[in-house]
Amino acid sequence: MADYSSLDIRQRSASTETPPEIRRQVEVAKLIDVSKCIGCKACQSACEEWNDLRDDVGVNTGNYQNPHDLTAKTWTLMRFEEYENPQTNHLEWLIRKDGCMHCTEPGCLKACPSPGAIVQYSNGIVDFIEENCIGCGYCVKGCPFNIPRISQTDHKAYKCTLCSDRVAVGQAPACAKACPTGSIMFGTKQAMIDQAQTRVEDLKSRGFEHAGLYDPAGVGGTHVMYVLHHADQPSLYSGLPNDPKISPLVAFWKGGAKVFGLAAMGFAAVAGFFHYVTAGPNEVAPEEEEEAVEMAEAKRRQNGGGEVRPH
Amino acid sequence: MTIHTDIRDGETRPLHQDKGGAPEVLYVPRYTGLQRVNHWITAILFTLLTLSGLAMFSPYLFSLTGLFGGGQATRAIHPWFGVALAVSFVFLFIRFWKLNIPNKDDVEWSKRIGDVVTNREDRLPELGKYNAGQKMVFWGQTALITVMLISGLMIWNTYFGGLTTIETQRWALLAHSLAAVIAIAIIVVHIYAGIWVRGTGRAMVRGTVTGGWAYRHHRKWFRQMAGGTVRKGSVDKRGS
Numbered sequence: 039m040a041d042y043s044s045l046d047i048r049q050r051s052a053s054t055e056t057p058p059e060i061r062r063q064v065e066v067a068k069l070i071d072v073s074k075c076i077g078c079k080a081c082q083s084a085c086e087e088w089n090d091l092r093d094d095v096g097v098n099t100g101n102y103q104n105p106h107d108l109t110a111k112t113w114t115l116m117r118f119e120e121y122e123n124p125q126t127n128h129l130e131w132l133i134r135k136d137g138c139m140h141c142t143e144p145g146c147l148k149a150c151p152s153p154g155a156i157v158q159y160s161n162g163i164v165d166f167i168e169e170n171c172i173g174c175g176y177c178v179k180g181c182p183f184n185i186p187r188i189s190q191t192d193h194k195a196y197k198c199t200l201c202s203d204r205v206a207v208g209q210a211p212a213c214a215k216a217c218p219t220g221s222i223m224f225g226t227k228q229a230m231i232d233q234a235q236t237r238v239e240d241l242k243s244r245g246f247e248h249a250g251l252y253d254p255a256g257v258g259g260t261h262v263m264y265v266l267h268h269a270d271q272p273s274l275y276s277g278l279p280n281d282p283k284i285s286p287l288v289a290f291w292k293g294g295a296k297v298f299g300l301a302a303m304g305f306a307a308v309a310g311f312f313h314y315v316t317a318g319p320n321e322v323a324p325e326e327e328e329e330a331v332e333m334a335e336a337k338r339r340q341n342g343g344g345e346v347r348p349h
Numbered sequence: 350m351t352i353h354t355d356i357r358d359g360e361t362r363p364l365h366q367d368k369g370g371a372p373e374v375l376y377v378p379r380y381t382g383l384q385r386v387n388h389w390i391t392a393i394l395f396t397l398l399t400l401s402g403l404a405m406f407s408p409y410l411f412s413l414t415g416l417f418g419g420g421q422a423t424r425a426i427h428p429w430f431g432v433a434l435a436v437s438f439v440f441l442f443i444r445f446w447k448l449n450i451p452n453k454d455d456v457e458w459s460k461r462i463g464d465v466v467t468n469r470e471d472r473l474p475e476l477g478k479y480n481a482g483q484k485m486v487f488w489g490q491t492a493l494i495t496v497m498l499i500s501g502l503m504i505w506n507t508y509f510g511g512l513t514t515i516e517t518q519r520w521a522l523l524a525h526s527l528a529a530v531i532a533i534a535i536i537v538v539h540i541y542a543g544i545w546v547r548g549t550g551r552a553m554v555r556g557t558v559t560g561g562w563a564y565r566h567h568r569k570w571f572r573q574m575a576g577g578t579v580r581k582g583s584v585d586k587r588g589s
Contacts, residue, residue, distance in 0.1 A: 052408035151405040152420050172420035174405060175506035179519045188506055193421070287519040291526060296407055299530030306534040310541035313466065320468045320546045322561040330560025331375050334575040341576060 045159035045206050051150035063161040066205060067227040068214060070135050071237055071265040072275065073246075074221035077102060077116055077133040084216030085114045088201065110189035113137055113198040114213055117276035134264070134275040135213070135222065138185045138198035140164045142258030145284040146195075148292050149180025155195075162227065162261040163200045171195050182257060182282035200261065230263060237265045256283030375560030377574050379478075379552040387440050388553060394434035399533055401427040406526060428505045435498045442491060448478050449488065454569075455481035475568040486539050493532040500525040 047057045086092060093111040096104055102118045114137035121130045144164045147156040155170035156177060166177075166186070173193035177186045186195045201211035209215075210224040223233060234251040241249035250269025253259050264278070272278040380388070401423045404413035414423040457474045458465065458481045464472040465482070479487070500521035503513045513521070543549045548562040563571035 052411060054408060151408070151411065153408060153411055170420070172405075172414075172424040173506065174424045175504065175510060175518075176522070178506075178510075179504075179515055179522055184515060188510060193425075193507060285516070285519050287523050291519075291523045295523060295526055295530075299526065300407065302530050302534045303537065306537035306541075310537065310545075313541075314545060317467055317545075319544075320470070322548055322559060322565050324561075326565045327374050327559060327561030330564035330571065330575075331373055333564065333571070334375055334560060337572070337575040 045161060045163070045202065047157045048160040049144075049147055049158040050154050051147045051156040052153045061160065063159070065162040065227040065261065066200075066225065067140075067162065067230040067261045067263055068200065068211060069223040069225075069230040069234055069263050069265065071221045071223070071234075072132065072134055073237070073241055073249075073265060073267050074219045075116075075133045075135065076219055076221075077118060077131070078218060079116050080216040080218055081135055081213035081222060082112070082114055082116060084212040085198070086112075088204070088212035089113065089199075108136065108185060108187055108197075110187040110191070110194075110196040113196065119274065119276045121274055130267075132268075132275050134278065136185075136276065138164065138200070138262065139183050139257070139282075140198075140200055140261035141182075142260065143284065145180035145182050145257070145288060146177035146186055146197075147180070148284060149176040149288055151176055159202065161205065163202045163205060164261075165199050165202045166195055166197060168192075168194045168196070180284065180288050182279060182284060198262075227259075227261065234263065234265050238269075241265070241267055252278070254279070254282050256281050376557040377560055377563045377571065378556060379558050379563075380556045382556060384444060385553060385556055387437060387444070391434060391437045391441055394430050394437060395532075395536060398427065398430045398434060399529075399536075401430065402529055403533075406529070425507070428501060428507075431498065431501050435494060438490070438494050445487060446491075449484045451481065451484055452477070455484060458482075470565055475572075476566070476570070478567055478570040480567070482542065486535055489535050490532060493528045493535075496528040497525055497532070500528070 046061050046063060050057055091111045091113070093105055093109055096106065098104065099106065103116065105112050105115065108115050114135055117134045117136045119132040119134070121132050122128070123130050140163055142162065144156070144158060146166075147158060147164060150156045151174060152170050152172045154167055155172065156164065156166055158164045171194040173188060173195065175188050175195070177195050178184075178188065186197045188195050201209070201213075204211060211222075214222040214224040223230060225233070231251065231253070238249045238251060246267040248270040249265070249267050252264040252266050252269060252272055264272075264275075266272060266275065268274050272280050400413050401417055403410045404417075404420075404423050405411075405427070411420070414420045417423040417426055454474045454476055458476065461473055464470070465480075502509055503521035504518050504525060543553070546566065548559055551562075552558050560571070560575075563574065
């Protein structure tokens with residue numbers, strides 16, 4: 039998305055400036071109730087429609103999932119998983135609408151080297167500002183959910199914006215607007231948590247004893263949350279991470295390694311300077327030049343060669 | 350002739366040599382023209398890689414992207430600099446690896462590192478063409494450039510983005526950045542050594558060093574050179 043919205047920014051990638059702090063927008067969230075999803079893909083269509091994206095026509099591989107993965111032009115995707123529940127012997131069709139989770143502590147934003155290419159608005163939405171994107175793909179490595187995709191057309195990163203342009207003017211995201219079963223809900227984060235509780239209670243009363251809300255604490259909570267019938271095993275839902283957090287490799291690369299790197303390079307330069315002002319230059323003494331000439335002459339006489347001719 | 354007394358050892362040395370008559374300086378060939386060109390291509394590419402790489406390493410240094418025409422251009426050109434450097438370094442490696450095999454003089458030299466940094470070269474063993482420090486630069490850069498080439502290809506998103514898993518690429522990013530900062534630190538020391546040890550720059554610019562330089566720093570090599578090649582005035586093709 040372009041950063042023309044009226045939303046205040048809470049965090050900005052690769053920036054040392056303090057963002058505006060005087061306003062605190064209410065945090066928003068999208069709640070996806072997986073138990074109410076019928077897999078109609080209206081959300082996928084609405085997303086394409088609102089964001090004016092048309093992905094390439096793919097091929098069928100015997101699965102409803104199409105395209106097969108998120109792409110630079112498919113920012114949300116219904117993932118279809120057929121699960122045989124060993125306790126009930128029932129086939130469960132676990133359909134999860136995949137897309138950016140809008141983490142409170144976004145790994146993409148932490149990894150991004152380009153100032154202002156990734157921002158987090160104070161309402162919690164994490165947005166890519168493509169004008170500032172340099173296409174390095176660091177966000178892909180930073181994301182614990184495997185969401186960002188780099189376009190091969192313009193070498194920029196794309197993902198769900200949570201319809202930040204719609205939210206900025208008080209509208210719900212396109213997918214939530216289009217969902218025919220009310221499986222996708224949108225509101226303040228607190229309202230969505232409250233709503234989820236009533237759904238979780240309902241599911242529990244229907245025999246899904248492990249029903250629960252997916253709002254993973256490892257990334258500080260998310261602004262896209264799921265109601266899952268099997269909240270104890272999120273990975274059943276097409277590999278939703280059980281305990282997502284920013285990879286320790288990324289955390290070290292962006293933390294300790296950076297400090298170590300700047301310190302090591304700075305130390306080498308400073309140590310050199312102070313060595314020079316204490317030990318001084320290592321100079322060849324004039325006698326050594328003479329001794330060299332003598333040694334060369336002696337060698338030459340030894341070898342029966344001619345006269346040394348310094349030039 | 351101006352005489353001055355060096356207060357460090359109390360000895361009297363001429364400050365300005367009378368330049369009349371033939372200068373009593375011998376020049377010893379150390380690098381061929383091709384070797385110097387090879388070295389400078391590598392050095393220029395290393396500098397470009399350092400500037401473009403550091404721009405993507407820390408937000409404080411992002412403004413370095415301006416040198417390359419902006420962030421996208423920097424991201425796009427950096428890997429190509431890297432490939433070019435790797436090719437250039439392969440030639441340096443082929444030319445110089447044999448001369449950089451460690452020997453027992455290097456052990457002795459390393460033990461006397463205190464004398465090295467205090468310019469007491471009279472206490473050091475006679476050395477061949479390279480001392481242990483120079484060999485460490487050579488092997489250090491060989492290892493680090495290898496790491497950076499392999500990890501760099503893995504994170505070259507434009508062409509190889511999908512060939513490795515994201516987890517592998519996380520390792521690659523970390524390895525690439527750590528190898529880079531160590532390599533840069535080594536190069537800072539390498540450049541400083543060239544400033545500190547007077548008369549060294551001539552080897553890289555003109556291809557020769559003075560006899561006194563060779564006698565003082567690499568006497569074993571000088572003895573070999575003093576035998577034949579100096580007299581013939583030919584330039585050593587093998588770099589030995």
